[in-house]
Amino acid sequence: MLPIITSLVQTLAVNGLGLLAGAVQAKGKEFIESKIGVRIPDNPSHEDLIKLKQLEIEQEQLLL
Numbered sequence: 001m002l003p004i005i006t007s008l009v010q011t012l013a014v015n016g017l018g019l020l021a022g023a024v025q026a027k028g029k030e031f032i033e034s035k036i037g038v039r040i041p042d043n044p045s046h047e048d049l050i051k052l053k054q055l056e057i058e059q060e061q062l063l064l
Contacts, residue, residue, distance in 0.1 A: 005029055008042055015049050020056045023063040035062055 008029065012021035023032050024040070033039055036059050041048050056063065 008040070008044075011044060012049075012052070015053075017049070017052055017056055019060065019063050020052060032063075035059075 005024065005028075009021045009025045012018070012024065020032070020040075029040055036055060038052075038055060040052065044052060
């Protein structure tokens with residue numbers, strides 16, 4: 001399971017989702033999903049990344 005999270009964090013960071021990547025790395029994917037109310041795919045598509053960027057902007061305070 002750990003390699004999936006590492007891969008996900010790298011994918012998020014490389015695609016401009018550093019805040020979300022940091023939160024997932026620090027608190028865990030399941031914890032962040034429960035707080036933001038959205039499932040984060042293990043291998044997000046381009047469309048998923050766009051939606052996650054919007055979510056990151058909307059949930060910035062929570063993710064900090």
